[in-house]
Amino acid sequence: MTAVLRPGLVGEELVDLTRRLGEPARDLVILAEGNTSEMIDDDRIVVKASGSSMRDAQPEAFVCVDLAPLVELLRDPDADQARLTAELTAGEADGREVRASIETLVHVAVRAVAPVRYVAHTHPTDVVALLSSTNAEQAFAEPVYTDELMTLGRPLYVPYAVPGMNLGRVFLERLEAYQHAHGELPSLVLLGNHGIVAISETAAGAESISLMAVKSARVRSGAHAFGGLAPLTGTEHYFDRPDFASRRAELAGKGE
Template identity: 60%
Template sequence: MTTRWNPSAVSEELLNLTLRLGEPDLDLAILAEGNTSELLDDDLIAVKASGAYMSTATPESFVTASTSELVAMIEDPSTTQAQLTAALDAGTQEGERRRGSIETLIHVSVRAFTPARFVAHTHPTAVISLLASVHAEEAFAQPAYSDEAVVIGAPLYVPYAPPGIELGRAFHTRLRHHMETTGSVPALVLLGNHGIVAISDTAAGCEAISLMAVKAARVRLGAHAAGGVVGLDPEHVADYWSREDFAERRGTISGLPQ
């Protein structure tokens, strides 16, 4: 069985991260939007179940899923949405249907390339405002200010694809290309017309990356209102990634390798 219901596998860190990102005042997700996951071992993640609210999550709001089995489905061109839906089904538990989030493939795809402990996917209004605009693809091409460059670095952009098997394939293809090209995992992935994915070895890092993405979007929206965005000079950005003090700050805040 690819997906199982096992509340005892849900850590306090994962639950607290989920509840924190689901707080209404943060405007990262409402209703049943968004999902989080934690890598449990080489082939297993705990991921939020479909229909569960992040703001009121409990250990019962998660399922566990096999990364290798789901990655194999992504890479098999014959896999259908119906087959994926069946694979994410953990059955009826305590009178409720438990099924992995429709965006579970995002979480397993990340683990196909890096053993990042935490992944958080949310739908911040400010970021989606840019990702649904004519500026979507180039909106975050250059950092707009210094701390953004340190915490987020260079995000990966993935054009819109319907959630499910189509998004899983598009995400997987773009992430593979990014890893082959840069040799590193992005801290932030931007999903066109959809939302963001924060990747970190720590729960605090996922929160920091998510919040920084929101501030970076608000800065851009304000700059566009004032006439346009002037990004940081590439030489300055390169310095942020080579300086020892900035590397230490990046590792402390975002939970990324120094």
């Protein structure tokens, strides 16, 4: 089976991260929105189950999935949503069917490119507002303040696609193009009309990226209210500076 229930494989850090991101005051998710995952070895990840709340996460709310068959499915042009659903179904618990999140392929796509430990997907209201605007693709195209640049790096924008097979394929295509262009994965992926994906080697980094994305959305909205945005310019050289790279690794968990 591709997906199985293995609560004993779910780490405390992942559960704590999931619950922190699900805190109502942070407005990152509501109801059963959002999902997180951790790579537990070269072949497997644990990812939040469909329909479960991040706020109340427990080890039983995660599903262990094998990466190889899902990467194969992701790259198969003939694979359909029904096949994905079957692959994500882990069995029954307490009389109900348990299935890995429909957005599991987002988490799988990241690991198809690089073995990153944590991925966190949320739907922050302030960010989704910008990503649902007519300027969505350019909303985060340029940095606005230094800490944003350090934590978020160069965000990747992915246009809207229906969650499941469609989103997984578009997401993987854009990630591979970004990797080819920059030699690394993005820390933040912006999903048009949808939400964000934070990618980090540490739970603290995934949390920092998620929260900084919210602040960045609010800063942009505020700047537009005061007459327009004045982005930072000439920032590309920062990525070649050792001091910047070190601080960025600390904030975003880049795994220096």
